[in-house]
Amino acid sequence: MRFLILLLIQVVVLISLFTNSSVLAVLINTYYPEMILISGGTFKMGADDSGFEEERGAENVTVSSFCIDKYEVTNAQFTEFVKATNYVTVAERPLSKEQFPDLPDEERLPGSLVFQMPKPGVKQVQLLSWWHWTPGANWQHPFGSDSTILGKESYPVVHIAYQDALAYAQWAGKSLPTEAQWEYAARGGLDGATYTWGNQYSAKKANTWQGIFPFFNTKADGYVGIGPVGSFPANGYGLYDITGNVWEWTSDWFSLGHNNKAFSVNPTGPDKTFDPKKPTETALHVIKGGSYLCAPNYCSRYRPAARESESPDTGTTHIGFRLVKNLQR
Ligand SMILES: [Ca+2]
Numbered sequence: 001m002r003f004l005i006l007l008l009i010q011v012v013v014l015i016s017l018f019t020n021s022s023v024l025a026v027l028i029n030t031y032y033p034e035m036i037l038i039s040g041g042t043f044k045m046g047a048d049d050s051g052f053e054e055e056r057g058a059e060n061v062t063v064s065s066f067c068i069d070k071y072e073v074t075n076a077q078f079t080e081f082v083k084a085t086n087y088v089t090v091a092e093r094p095l096s097k098e099q100f101p102d103l104p105d106e107e108r109l110p111g112s113l114v115f116q117m118p119k120p121g122v123k124q125v126q127l128l129s130w131w132h133w134t135p136g137a138n139w140q141h142p143f144g145s146d147s148t149i150l151g152k153e154s155y156p157v158v159h160i161a162y163q164d165a166l167a168y169a170q171w172a173g174k175s176l177p178t179e180a181q182w183e184y185a186a187r188g189g190l191d192g193a194t195y196t197w198g199n200q201y202s203a204k205k206a207n208t209w210q211g212i213f214p215f216f217n218t219k220a221d222g223y224v225g226i227g228p229v230g231s232f233p234a235n236g237y238g239l240y241d242i243t244g245n246v247w248e249w250t251s252d253w254f255s256l257g258h259n260n261k262a263f264s265v266n267p268t269g270p271d272k273t274f275d276p277k278k279p280t281e282t283a284l285h286v287i288k289g290g291s292y293l294c295a296p297n298y299c300s301r302y303r304p305a306a307r308e309s310e311s312p313d314t315g316t317t318h319i320g321f322r323l324v325k326n327l328q329r
Helices: 002-018 022-031 075-085 162-172 179-187
Strands: 035-038 041-045 059-063 066-069 111-115 131-135 247-253 285-288 307-310 324-326
Touching: 002 022, 022 035, 035 179, 041 179, 059 179, 066 179, 075 162, 179 247, 179 285, 247 307
Parallel strands: none
Antiparallel strands: 035 066, 041 059, 066 324, 111 131, 247 285, 285 307
């Protein structure tokens, strides 16, 4: 049945190329109500004036029409996947002796990195010292074994490593977005704008950090941590939390800038990864959108052009994902 629906959609995609896409939109809305049909087009990918080297070399990029999830994948959706497949996430597996030969056994326990605000009164901390390896932290226990997602079914799932997101995508019959698909969708038709909603920062448009990161959060946007998906206004294409709340995996390898994408159609990223901030890492994927931990005084990555590299085996309390459905093969 699923195959027939997909076949039907592809036939309609072909017809739509010559007529109009309203039939396709109705079909998508019927069979994939959790997704939005994004009409393909050309946009300026990246930002030359943001002050971040990795975003430079903004170039025209074209993407074909595709569908993308309206929301970040939620705890409820991930629960369905795990119930159906008995999948065990990376954070729930012990660290192997082969990969980490020097670690003592007690440090091989399953776990993940959890953000912790410095203690009150602390005014200076080392960079990244707010991340704490926490045994027992995983998608079902985001802050360690004593924490729970009960009552947080509509929150985005977190502590998701790249291969966890891929496994979910395979089960759902969808794909991780390329960086180009993600950024085109995130811009919501506002080509060249700094934010998904325009050019002025607003605490009311996305779940970000207000106050001085990492020391205090004024909660001006209503949330100190992650919030239920859809708590902030949608962008121009009807996508919620595409910036802020949690970072989202893309399928591209990370490298600096965009010059390799000039005038390209449906780019899938460079052949290999390189991030001068992490010179020994050879496999880093692009994550997009920033999170509830992004503050104006720190990383400001709640922008469609913003990008960061992440190791595929790293989840943390602020990385999740959303998926696409490609309409053309
Ligand atoms: Ca997000």
